[in-house]
Amino acid sequence: MEFGGVIFISFLFFQLGVDSNAFPMNDLISKLPGQPDINFRQFAGYIDVDENVVGRSLFYYFVEAEKDPLTQPLTVWLTGGPGCSSVGDAFGSVGPFIVTKDAHGLQTNLFSWNKVSNLLFIDSPIGSGWSYSNTSSDYNNGDDITNKILLTFMQKWYEKYPVFKWKDLYLAGSSFAGHFIPNLANALLDDNKQSKQSKFNLKGLIVPIVSTEVDMCHPLRVQFYFNLPEVQKAFHGNQTNLSYSWKGCFTANFKYNEADKDLDMLPALKNLLQQSVPITIFSGDQDGIIPIEGTLQHLQKLAEELTIKLTKEETWSFRTKEGGLKYEFGDLLKFLTVKGGNHHVTSSRPSQAFYIFSTFTINWMH
Known part of the structure; x- marks a missing residue:
């Protein structure tokens, strides 16, 4: 990481009266292998999503906006599948880096969304990427349990990053995230009504629509990079030494409720529009799915x-x-x-x- 970048961010915290110690410095990524110099910070780690169960955690990767991160919104990115890694997807879509052709390094993504927003990538459901559980039945997923766990994750993530608690929040994603995003948005709004302590400042969604199962596997070079021991160490990932290697999509144990894959998501979108939540949907004109x-x-x-x-x-x-x-x-x-x-x-x-x-x-x- 560029030394100047650290000075800039520390100065920004001082100017805005924000204690940089409010960030979980144990999750700070010093530098990813083969990463170009940058002037923003990255964090990665686990969030326990059940206080009563030890070993049920979702993995996340958080990237600050390139400029003035504390004045920019927060965008959550979820990838579909279901069962694909949102963190891995960051390195082939909207994140700050793209894996190089030799699969040993990273190059700058000129179209990274962190040019205009802070980005939070969440490996969800359990079994995606480095998210895991010590309870084998947790690898049998569906829309309801996935949404419940994501809501818990968001509550706990804000506890870890309180400076973003009242920032404008956007939810975005691809493919089967057309289920995850509207469901999570409704859960956040419901939580706002029930809780006096935390308010999710949801400003809008950018989503695909009523999608079916699709293979969203990432290029092999991303999979190769994420399985490098030095990469896993830098990410603070795979800390429990999972029995399977990192894959862009699915693991041997992963299952998803077949009935949920065909659920109509229009009622969820309708409920959000009725609560004045703006929604942007985009689709490729050569989308064969x-x-x-x-x-x-x-x-x-x-x-x-x-x-x-x-x-x-x-x-x-x-x-x-x-x-x-x-x-x-x-x-x-x-x-x-x-x-x-x-x-x-x-x-x-x-x-x-x-x-x-x-x-x-x-x-x-x-």
Whole structure:
């Protein structure tokens, strides 16, 4: 890590009156193997998600925003599958680094979302990445238990990082995260109503929609990098010496409720819109898993149920060229197609995905 970067961040804490010791310094990553110099900090570690059960933990990777992290929002990133590693996905989509071709180092991601937000990647459900449990039945997952554990994780993560507790919060992800994100958003809002102590300042969602199971396995070079002993040590990962190697998606023990994979998520999205939570949805126009026409029809159905009209339908521009189509339903719901994008837009069209996030999500909601 650049020495100047540490000075800058320490000075920022001093100016804002924030005690840098409020951060869990045991989770601070000094430097990842093969990492370029940076001027922001990274943290990684485990959050225990059950006070009554020893050895039930989710692994996380937190990246500060490149500039003024304490004035920027926090974005939680969840990857689908279900059963894929969000932390691993960070190194092939929206995180600050991409694994190099020789799989032994990292290069800067020019389109990292931490240019405009702090980023929190969570390996969920249990069995994804380095998240684990000592209870074998915990590897049998479903929407309800996954959501309950994620809510507990968020409560405990804020205890560890209290300076972000009242920051603007966004939830984002890919593929089957179209289940995780709306469910978590509703759980956070419900918790706000029930708890006087903690308030989740949810500002918006950026999600895929009613997705089915899909293989989201990352390139082999990411898998190779995450299995290097020096990488695991730098990440503070695999501290329990799991019996299986790190994989981008799934483990031998992992199972997910088949019925939950086919659940209609429109009711969850409807509930969020009724509570004035803005939602941005984007989809690659070459997505062979979830065709955009089907997504548009679902959103039209959702808008009809809420008596929301299609207020705008137009192309959006990216670097003087057509980026895709944009549909706006009232003031809270946007759907954008991404020209040339496949199912995983953040990997296939990273610059366009970053543009959508920064322009049509962060800026739109401000």
